Amino acid sequence: EVQMLESGGALVQPGKSLRLSCVASGFTFSSYAMSWVRQAPGKGLEWVSGIGGSGGNTYYADSVKGRFTISRDNSKNTLYLQMNSLRAEDTAVYYCAKFGDCSGGNCYSYFQHWGQGTLVTVSS
Amino acid sequence: QSALTQPASVSGSPGQSITISCTGTSSDVGGYNYVSWYQQHPGKAPKLIIYHVSYRPSGVSNRFSGSKSGNTASLTISGLQTEDEADYYCSSFTSTTTLYVFGTGTEVTVL
Numbered sequence: 001e002v003q004m005l006e007s008g009g010a011l012v013q014p015g016k017s018l019r020l021s022c023v024a025s026g027f028t029f030s031s032y033a034m035s036w037v038r039q040a041p042g043k044g045l046e047w048v049s050g051i052g053g054s055g056g057n058t059y060y061a062d063s064v065k066g067r068f069t070i071s072r073d074n075s076k077n078t079l080y081l082q083m084n085s086l087r088a089e090d091t092a093v094y095y096c097a098k099f100g101d102c103s104g105g106n107c108y109s110y111f112q113h114w115g116q117g118t119l120v121t122v123s124s
Numbered sequence: 125q126s127a128l129t130q131p132a133s134v135s136g137s138p139g140q141s142i143t144i145s146c147t148g149t150s151s152d153v154g155g156y157n158y159v160s161w162y163q164q165h166p167g168k169a170p171k172l173i174i175y176h177v178s179y180r181p182s183g184v185s186n187r188f189s190g191s192k193s194g195n196t197a198s199l200t201i202s203g204l205q206t207e208d209e210a211d212y213y214c215s216s217f218t219s220t221t222t223l224y225v226f227g228t229g230t231e232v233t234v235l
Contacts, residue, residue: 035224037170044127044229045162045170045213047222059223095169103176108224109217110160110175117169 002026002113004096009118016086016122022079022096022115030054030074033099033107036081038092039117048094049081050108059108064090086122093117128153128214128227135233141202144230146214147195152225154195158217161190161199165210173212174199201232209234 008020020036035050049070050059058070069082079096096115099108129147136142146153146161153159159177162170172181174190177197187202197216201208214227 037226044211045164045215045226047215047224047226050223059221061222100175106156106158106217109156109158110172110215111162111170112172112175112181114169114171 002098004098004113004115006094006096006115006118009094009120011121011123012086013124014087014122017082017084018086018120020081020083020094020096020118020120024077024079024096024098027098029072029077032101034072034079035097035099035108035111036070036079037095037097037111037114038090038120039095040089040092043092046092050099051079052107083120086120088122091120091122093119126225128216128225130212130214130227130230132228133231133233135235136201136204137235138204138206140204141200142204142232144199144201144212144214144232146197146199146227148197148216148225149195151220152216152218153192153197153214155219156217157192159190159192159197160215161188162213162215163210164213170213204234206234208232 036048051070067085071080095117097111098113100110100112161174164170178190
């Protein structure tokens with residue numbers, strides 16, 4: 001059974017940093033691209049960042065580019081999101097999501113599995 | 125990158141069919157067959173119900189179906205049931221620098 005467990009969410013002041021982790025199990029972690037998706041309270045889903053299976057390719061939403069860094073440790077089956085210079089508008093539940101297989105050569109075409117999320121609150 | 129456009133809410137009676145639209149551009153919905161749909165119940169994580177426009181994952185009811193025409197994708201729920209009450213989001217791979225985009229979300233109410 002595929003499982004992903006996020007951790008690291010907390011209450012943090014504006015301008016500070018936080019690192020989220022997502023430990024995955026039930027599949028060959030290094031074979032799949034992974035992503036972070038967030039959802040502000042009462043709002044819709046927002047894609048945040050994605051990373052290829054080897055970790056060599058990374059992608060970011062314009063809203064977090066230059067502030068957030070996605071990475072992975074395939075030896076630990078763990079995905080990370082380093083969040084710097086946090087703002088109030090970064091307040092959200094952050095979900096770890098596993099992309100589907102590389103159908104048709106695209107490894108980033110849909111989110112097959114989701115974690116339960118971790119809450120990040122940015123407030124003074 | 126702007127979000128894909130969905131109606132804020134759609135409602136129907138048990139047993140009826142409803143359709144949710146998802147409008148993007150030629151850079152996302154219209155340019156690729158990589159539209160997917162997600163169901164989210166309150167307080168829960170999203171769940172994949174349709175991928176690659178019209179494919180259903182194993183275990184998802186065949187009452188859910190997807191299609192696409194031009195820059196607009198659609199999700200149809202037939203034989204509406206009370207457990208279908210949830211928020212639904214479309215999404216698409218995009219050729220812009222941001223890689224991926226979600227829809228604005230649609231709240232489905234079963235009357």
